[in-house]
Amino acid sequence: MPLHRAIYVSDAVGEAATSLLVLAEILGASERNNRRDGLTGALMRHGGRFMQAIEGRRADVDRLMDRLRADPRHQNVRLLSDQDVAGRLFPEWPMTLAQMTPAAARVLNGAGLDQLSPDRAETLLSTATQALTVPA
Ligand SMILES: Cc1cc2nc3c(=O)[nH]c(=O)nc-3n(C[C@H](O)[C@H](O)[C@H](O)COP(=O)(O)O)c2cc1C
Incomplete structure (x- = not known):
């Protein structure tokens, strides 16, 4: 199956920049939909910005984009990367929180965040996301 990965940065709007509840709601919907x-x-929120990597079949990545x-919880969505890839970077998680x-x-x-190659x-x-993994 050909794989695709998009990475974008956006600006959080209002309480989405700081609220844990908003983050939990986003991750809850992501878990459900992305599994399907x-x-x-992986999703990171830092300094009022979101950065997210999404990987899967191109049509599914595009539909989510x-x-x-x-989504009014953020604005100015700008793609850093949008390309076919050989493998997944985050194979274990429908959407993990990156810190x-x-x-x-x-x-x-x-x-x-938006200046990165x-x-x-x-x-x-x-x-x-490595901090989340405890070596066996
Ligand atoms: C920064 C950010 C990241 C999001 N990531 C995802 C995601 O990975 N998967 C997803 O289904 N929805 C994600 N959402 C939510 C979608 O914009 C949308 O609200 C949701 O997919 C609608 O799903 P529902 O109809 O099941 O509620 C994200 C929203 C924001 C603001």
């Missing part, structure tokens, strides 16, 4: 659609990915563009850990902040290195955006989100 075979999508996986259309829903996202219409700005010290290691992730080192990848960011003072840049804005596709490669660095992928590295940032991968690094930012």
Whole structure:
């Protein structure tokens, strides 16, 4: 199955920038819908911005991007990356929460989330989800 991955940055609107409840509601809907659609990915909220990676079949990624563009909890959705890929970076999660850990902040290195190249955006989100995994 050909795989596609989109990574975007957007500006959170109002309480979506800080509210844990809003984040929980987004992750709840993501878990349900992404499982249904075979999508996986990671979502980070930092400094009033969202960054999200979404991976799956292109048609499913595009359909979600259309829903996202219409969601009033954020605005100015700008794609950093939108390409076919060889494999998933987040195979285990319908949508995991990525946190700005010290290691992730080192990848960011003072840049804005929306200034990252596709490669660095992928590295940032991968690094930012590693804190969740306890080595066996
Ligand atoms: C930053 C952000 C990320 C989101 N990520 C997802 C996602 O990964 N999957 C999803 O289905 N909805 C996501 N949503 C919610 C969608 O915009 C939309 O509200 C939802 O898909 C509608 O689903 P429902 O009809 O089941 O409520 C996100 C919303 C925001 C603001």
